[in-house]
Amino acid sequence: MSLAVLKGRFDNWRQWELNPIVIKELRQAVRSWTVTGVLLLFLTLLFFTSLFFLVAHLYVSGRDAGLGASMFSAFLMMLAAASVCFVPLHVGIRMGMERQQGNPDLLYASTLTPGSIIRGKFICGAYMALLFFSACMPFMAFTNLLRGVDLPTVFGILGFLFAVVCMANMVAIFMACLPASRPFKFLLAMYGMGQMLFLIGPLVYMSQELLRSGLGSMMFGRGFWAWLSTSLTMSLAFTGLLYFLSVALISPLSANRALPLRVYITVAWIVTGLLGLGWVLGSGNPDRILPWTWVSVAVMIVALLATVSNSDQLSLRVQRAIPPGGFRRVLAFVFFNGAAGGLVWASVILWGTYLVMAAQIIPHKGTFLIERNTVLLPTLIAYAFDYALLALFIQRRFLSRLPSKTTGLLTILLAGAWALLPTIILFFLNKLSWTTISSVQLGNPFSVLGPIDTVQQLHHLFFSLAWLVVMTLLNAKWFVRQIANFRPPPPAPPILP
Amino acid sequence: MKVQVKNLRKLFGRTVAVDGISFSFDSGQVFGFVGPNGAGKTTTMRIIATIDEPTSGDVWLNGFSICEDPEQARRVVGYVPDSLPAPADITVHEYLDFYARAYGLRGAKRTQAVAAIEDFTNVAGIRDKLLNVLSKGMKQRVSLGRALVYDPDVLVLDEPAAGLDPRARIELRELLILLAAQKKAILISSHILTDLTEICNGVVIIERGKILETGTIDDVLKKSAPRRTVAVRLLDAQKALLLKELLQTPFVTNAREVGNEVHFELAGDESAASQILGNLIAKGYKIIEFHQTKANLEDIFMNVTKGGVQ
Numbered sequence: 087m088s089l090a091v092l093k094g095r096f097d098n099w100r101q102w103e104l105n106p107i108v109i110k111e112l113r114q115a116v117r118s119w120t121v122t123g124v125l126l127l128f129l130t131l132l133f134f135t136s137l138f139f140l141v142a143h144l145y146v147s148g149r150d151a152g153l154g155a156s157m158f159s160a161f162l163m164m165l166a167a168a169s170v171c172f173v174p175l176h177v178g179i180r181m182g183m184e185r186q187q188g189n190p191d192l193l194y195a196s197t198l199t200p201g202s203i204i205r206g207k208f209i210c211g212a213y214m215a216l217l218f219f220s221a222c223m224p225f226m227a228f229t230n231l232l233r234g235v236d237l238p239t240v241f242g243i244l245g246f247l248f249a250v251v252c253m254a255n256m257v258a259i260f261m262a263c264l265p266a267s268r269p270f271k272f273l274l275a276m277y278g279m280g281q282m283l284f285l286i287g288p289l290v291y292m293s294q295e296l297l298r299s300g301l302g303s304m305m306f307g308r309g310f311w312a313w314l315s316t317s318l319t320m321s322l323a324f325t326g327l328l329y330f331l332s333v334a335l336i337s338p339l340s341a342n343r344a345l346p347l348r349v350y351i352t353v354a355w356i357v358t359g360l361l362g363l364g365w366v367l368g369s370g371n372p373d374r375i376l377p378w379t380w381v382s383v384a385v386m387i388v389a390l391l392a393t394v395s396n397s398d399q400l401s402l403r404v405q406r407a408i409p410p411g412g413f414r415r416v417l418a419f420v421f422f423n424g425a426a427g428g429l430v431w432a433s434v435i436l437w438g439t440y441l442v443m444a445a446q447i448i449p450h451k452g453t454f455l456i457e458r459n460t461v462l463l464p465t466l467i468a469y470a471f472d473y474a475l476l477a478l479f480i481q482r483r484f485l486s487r488l489p490s491k492t493t494g495l496l497t498i499l500l501a502g503a504w505a506l507l508p509t510i511i512l513f514f515l516n517k518l519s520w521t522t523i524s525s526v527q528l529g530n531p532f533s534v535l536g537p538i539d540t541v542q543q544l545h546h547l548f549f550s551l552a553w554l555v556v557m558t559l560l561n562a563k564w565f566v567r568q569i570a571n572f573r574p575p576p577p578a579p580p581i582l583p
Numbered sequence: 584m585k586v587q588v589k590n591l592r593k594l595f596g597r598t599v600a601v602d603g604i605s606f607s608f609d610s611g612q613v614f615g616f617v618g619p620n621g622a623g624k625t626t627t628m629r630i631i632a633t634i635d636e637p638t639s640g641d642v643w644l645n646g647f648s649i650c651e652d653p654e655q656a657r658r659v660v661g662y663v664p665d666s667l668p669a670p671a672d673i674t675v676h677e678y679l680d681f682y683a684r685a686y687g688l689r690g691a692k693r694t695q696a697v698a699a700i701e702d703f704t705n706v707a708g709i710r711d712k713l714l715n716v717l718s719k720g721m722k723q724r725v726s727l728g729r730a731l732v733y734d735p736d737v738l739v740l741d742e743p744a745a746g747l748d749p750r751a752r753i754e755l756r757e758l759l760i761l762l763a764a765q766k767k768a769i770l771i772s773s774h775i776l777t778d779l780t781e782i783c784n785g786v787v788i789i790e791r792g793k794i795l796e797t798g799t800i801d802d803v804l805k806k807s808a809p810r811r812t813v814a815v816r817l818l819d820a821q822k823a824l825l826l827k828e829l830l831q832t833p834f835v836t837n838a839r840e841v842g843n844e845v846h847f848e849l850a851g852d853e854s855a856a857s858q859i860l861g862n863l864i865a866k867g868y869k870i871i872e873f874h875q876t877k878a879n880l881e882d883i884f885m886n887v888t889k890g891g892v893q
Binding site: 101103106109110113114115117118193194195196197198199338339340401402403 | 632633634636648650651652653654657658662670671672673677681682684685686687689690713
């Protein structure tokens, strides 16, 4: 978005209106019996819980110094159950129903951008969470009049819970956007619901710990702020990733769906990497870079599967956006739709991640974990590329009648087949033993993660790198063709009078 | 051309729903889209409305490709689906207001547009009712209002008359005639072919995903029904004689009694019909009625389709 467009928007701030989706969703939520019913049930439970605590307190011998904290914990548990389970489920189900094939709800065929639809759904979820928080507020404020609760802790815990609900909403929206059938989405919703229920326990436990220690006393330590900023950045990065994925999923096929996603992942990778380096510098422990390293590698291996599934044929609107030449065209090749550019992008980030991690050995003394990862990580990365490039080669050369989006699936099938088939065949031949298995483990990325010695690790590393060279050579012709094809479309012939 | 459909093809797995169809029509034209169930009408209309994407081929709406510029294309197309809106938690006014907002109408402009469309579709009196309590006819009006609220140039209506009572059907027909007079390009599918005959300028007949006939109604009639049927009624009982006479007349076939009339098919133009009438009068037949029964959409439909589905 150019500066002029941004300036124009701010100049016309009087004409700003709320996202239409938010208005529609909130209007419908207010009328919905489900939302109203759950809210009334929630208020009733809050009322009877407080009544129970107060009555029980009268019969307890000696005064409970932590009554406020006990009541607050009980309220928090109910708030967590209502907001972490119900709100994401409501938002996800509504969106999932709208995305069903043949649904007459035509908002996805309006001029609303995919971004504004997802933002609208997300904001609506946040509003609904606020509704539950507001309903709980008078009861929570009441606990402050009793003993055992301090205000910074209350606000801290509520803020944290709200962030968790927002993140859960984004997960629900993302799941609803997946191009899957209704039964599959139902299973996903059930799984998500189960995960959310499991989340409540640790959430309440953590809140109780915070209530016990008090947030106010922790705020003066440097470690608290480092922890807070890291948690916030990671949560924002994760939520942002799901947002961009959801937007890409509901965008038209002809749109440049990869561009915002690849740019976002690159920026998030750099920001979180800097944060990881900050942790290493602050603590002097190079192992602190490993969480960032592993998360980056995991995200990028999934991205690699999606990348090789990109079509080789760019839509006309994407072709029209290709810069005529120079460095901008190189950047466009890397960030625009297309498997070839995506492979370059994934390579840069994956091998960049490895280099940043390996570089930690130089200023710091290498620890066992870092040294193990300097062999393990390149092996895994190379294997990921090996299978992706093999699937790409097979799909483009032999299975070109199948759509290119099957390449990612083919990659998984190939890796899974080599991991499982030899074991199954050996079992049926009655030759299954540790010796026979270890002789067919080269090429199996899962065995790298198992308990293998250094020599075997090195064998895997050399094998995966050699395989990568072969796969690169096999796909070289295709890759060069993709570079040659990545150019703006020829100008349209002039219209004759 | 407002709407140009070119080599449109849509596959669902191995099933070919739409098989390389092409047609076009312009502003102010109402095109009927007819075919047996499962012919590919709804799929084609959903593609034109930018809801589904074609496997290959393209559609241009006011010059915008639905594949390359779907965001621009959907600004000019309004779609009335065969299934009607029925959320239980939104009123007619809120529903129309939402779509006005969704299409970028702001402030007073939106308020005016929604009020105007409520008046035009005659739903102003029920604007505060929830959608799920409305009758089918009223829902159809709301659906039409939703498609019209941002004043699109192209309207695509999928079975808008299905299940409506005669009065609602007549009112819908009048609304469409009004819209055509406002220079909107309209594509309408319906199984009620008599209704279509009255409002359509052109027709697209589709079966098994392929176009069987397309063009203006007159062109299609000429092409699909080159023979005209002529009915003759006599004052006295000379039908047997007349039948014999007609069967000896060149270009006349299939002469038969139908009630108190004699019908025959004539492979010639109007001057041939006039010549036959003159001959019969000259030979003393007391003719009190001589008229051509033109083939209509139903006849053409029955002639060209076989009732097959994919």
